[in-house]
Amino acid sequence: MLKGGETVTDRSAFDAFVHARGPALARTAYLLTGDHHLAEDLVQAALVQAARHWERIETSPEAYVRRTMYHQNISWWRRRKLAESPLESYDAPVPEADPTVRLTLEQALRRLTTRQRTVLVLRYFEDLTEVQTAAALGISSGAVKSMSRQALQRLRVLAPELADLVGADA
Amino acid sequence: MSTDLHEELDALARTQTFSPDPSTWDRGRRARRRTRVAAGLAAVAVVAVAAGAGALAVRPAPVGPAGDVVPDGAIPSRVADVPDDLGLTTDRAVGRASVAFVSPTSGRPVVIGAQDGQYHQLALPDAPEDGGLLALSPDGVQLAWSNNGRIHTANLEDGTGGYYGSDAEHASVTALYWDPDSRQLLWNGTDEEGRTTGGVLPADGPVDTPLPPAALKGIPSPGGQMVAVTSDDMGPAAQFLQRRGTAVERRLPADLYPDGAAVTPLGWADDHLLVAEVDAPAGSYVEGRHLVLMTSPDRRKSEWTYRIVMRDLPEVDSLSVAADLVPDLDGTSSQELTHDFEADDSPPAPLGIELSLFIGLGVAAAIAVLLGLRWLWRRLL
Numbered sequence: 001m002l003k004g005g006e007t008v009t010d011r012s013a014f015d016a017f018v019h020a021r022g023p024a025l026a027r028t029a030y031l032l033t034g035d036h037h038l039a040e041d042l043v044q045a046a047l048v049q050a051a052r053h054w055e056r057i058e059t060s061p062e063a064y065v066r067r068t069m070y071h072q073n074i075s076w077w078r079r080r081k082l083a084e085s086p087l088e089s090y091d092a093p094v095p096e097a098d099p100t101v102r103l104t105l106e107q108a109l110r111r112l113t114t115r116q117r118t119v120l121v122l123r124y125f126e127d128l129t130e131v132q133t134a135a136a137l138g139i140s141s142g143a144v145k146s147m148s149r150q151a152l153q154r155l156r157v158l159a160p161e162l163a164d165l166v167g168a169d170a
Numbered sequence: 171m172s173t174d175l176h177e178e179l180d181a182l183a184r185t186q187t188f189s190p191d192p193s194t195w196d197r198g199r200r201a202r203r204r205t206r207v208a209a210g211l212a213a214v215a216v217v218a219v220a221a222g223a224g225a226l227a228v229r230p231a232p233v234g235p236a237g238d239v240v241p242d243g244a245i246p247s248r249v250a251d252v253p254d255d256l257g258l259t260t261d262r263a264v265g266r267a268s269v270a271f272v273s274p275t276s277g278r279p280v281v282i283g284a285q286d287g288q289y290h291q292l293a294l295p296d297a298p299e300d301g302g303l304l305a306l307s308p309d310g311v312q313l314a315w316s317n318n319g320r321i322h323t324a325n326l327e328d329g330t331g332g333y334y335g336s337d338a339e340h341a342s343v344t345a346l347y348w349d350p351d352s353r354q355l356l357w358n359g360t361d362e363e364g365r366t367t368g369g370v371l372p373a374d375g376p377v378d379t380p381l382p383p384a385a386l387k388g389i390p391s392p393g394g395q396m397v398a399v400t401s402d403d404m405g406p407a408a409q410f411l412q413r414r415g416t417a418v419e420r421r422l423p424a425d426l427y428p429d430g431a432a433v434t435p436l437g438w439a440d441d442h443l444l445v446a447e448v449d450a451p452a453g454s455y456v457e458g459r460h461l462v463l464m465t466s467p468d469r470r471k472s473e474w475t476y477r478i479v480m481r482d483l484p485e486v487d488s489l490s491v492a493a494d495l496v497p498d499l500d501g502t503s504s505q506e507l508t509h510d511f512e513a514d515d516s517p518p519a520p521l522g523i524e525l526s527l528f529i530g531l532g533v534a535a536a537i538a539v540l541l542g543l544r545w546l547w548r549r550l551l
Contacts, residue, residue, distance in 0.1 A: 015190075018194065019190065022188045023187075025188070026187070026188035030182075031179055036186055039186050040188075047194045047198070050198065051196075052201045054198070105178055121179070124176050127176065
């Protein structure tokens with residue numbers, strides 16, 4: 001028995017969870033933030049919250065951590081948004097000299113709003129349905145649909161060469 | 171499309187590495203403990219604020235029976251004659267009274283409100299004068315007065331009244347008392363030929379409890395076992411009669427009254443506790459007229475109590491007290507038996523601090539607590 005009623009079993013379970021699911025969580029975090037350092041911070045912050053509430057969430061910790069990351073990322077974005085680039089620069093297409101599609105996609109993702117990027121990651125990377133995405137973010141399905149459409153449209157504007165990737169009429 | 175996008179996103183995501191921080195668990199648990207401490211402190215703060223508010227709401231009055239004015243009212247801690255300019259009240263429905271007397275200044279009957287301590291100088295028809303009598307019932311609701319042989323009653327709650335005209339049996343009235351139930355009026359007097367007489371008037375409906383044979387010689391106790399009798403002369407004891415008229419005494423505390431005192435019974439607070447006016451000569455520990463509570467002699471001496479209820483009674487006539495308003499004794503000498511209505515006008519001063527300052531400090535403390543909680547919340551999340 002450790003301090004505060006926590007047990008060795010709790011810590012072992014937590015460590016096992018982090019070891020097993022940490023890389024996957026970090027990948028999602030990177031797509032959400034578009035920044036490697038921010039992604040590390042986001043995962044760590046969510047894992048600290050998971051440790052804090054472990055007794056309550058130990059049956060499904062991943063869902064809790066992912067949900068925490070989604071909301072924490074949006075919350076951080078709100079705090080940082082004054083320092084971000086002016087909005088009008090988002091509408092300019094990225095230079096055609098981008099070497100690879102991957103880099104172009106990475107740059108284009110960074111130019112989406114945080115909510116658009118989050119919806120895109122949940123829908124097309126986590127493969128959640130509109131209803132599941134709406135539930136995870138605490139918004140309506142209509143809002144998910146609308147944001148998803150706007151995100152794809154923006155990607156096409158920002159990087160026309162991604163048309164094949166995101167669909168011409170999506 | 172979505173498959174391609176998924177694959178590209180997956181490939182992009184795989185550029186992120188993950189290195190677990192071994193201190194994550196400990197940081198989370200520390201945050202958990204801090205949250206619990208903060209929640210505990212918040213709960214303590216809430217309880218403290220609630221307890222403070224409760225203490226403020228139910229704080230005992232400076233003086234008062236059972237700590238506060240009971241719903242039925244209380245006897246005031248001080249009685250004074252009325253000022254010259256006090257107006258007359260023509261409406262007899264002034265509400266339950268605690269004390270009644272005839273003012274020597276105005277010659278008019280005065281009652282003191284049981285719930286607010288307000289003085290009402292009553293404009294009564296055929297008011298008592300030149301030795302006329304005034305008697306407030308033990309429950310404080312009925313007022314009786316006599317003028318020569320005429321006896322009147324008034325209900326102070328609804329203003330209704332009764333009248334018993336002078337007749338051959340009561341040509342004059344020399345004593346007027348209410349029975350402990352506040353329903354019968356006991357009177358002594360003389361008939362047309364000057365012979366001593368007395369009787370009972372059912373002033374408030376039919377009577378259930380028969381009075382003891384000696385009832386007309388004083389004020390009978392609620393159980394009818396004792397009758398308290400007026401002692402006109404200074405003496406070492408209060409005078410009582412047993413049910414059938416056998417005289418018994420109840421010694422007054424000799425240390426209080428080394429030269430004795432005169433005792434005028436005013437009513438019974440309970441079956442064995444008499445409310446009386448005592449007039450002690452100069453040199454006594456308690457001089458002059460004062461109100462006392464004393465155990466009747468049918469109780470064992472080991473159970474006797476003697477409490478000074480009110481000192482410095484004014485030189486008023488026909489003083490009577492609603493004995494039912496005396497609170498049940500709790501056995502402590504610190505129990506307040508009267509209420510200081512004048513103190514009610516002063517603003518409350520919780521913890522000895524002026525109320526406005528107290529409220530200001532309370533608001534500042536609440537803001538500080540909220541800011542502290544907000545700071546903790548932001549630190550922990």
